[in-house]
Amino acid sequence: MMGIGWIIGILFVVGIFWLTKGNVIDSKSDSRKVPGALDILNERFARGEISLEEYQEKRKMIA
Template sequence: MMGNGYGMGFGGIFMWLFWILVIVGVVWLIKTIVGGDSYQDKSGQSALEILKNRYARGEIDQQEFEQKRKDLED
């Protein structure tokens, strides 16, 4: 006989908690690797660096540059 059956219930709870923690950890790891906190394009530039490059190339004027810079810093 296998006993009164109480041992499986307690161990089962820990097994569920273990797998939930594993799944949460994997999701967190993927999110950290794939999506960083700040925007970066494929070349690794931040949004502010891209804005500065656009201004330097003459794609946007000073007024538009200043407004977008303020928006990014807020």
């Protein structure tokens, strides 16, 4: 009977640890990095939405 008490206790501690660790990971994923102007510009250029000349001009304005 004592063995079952130990198993339940260990499972309880592991469960609390798992729940706490899961919440920490989830809270970090909610705070996503907001893309900056240069990131957005790079994405637009990569998708072909803007030309090389327009990209270079806007990059000079940002930097």
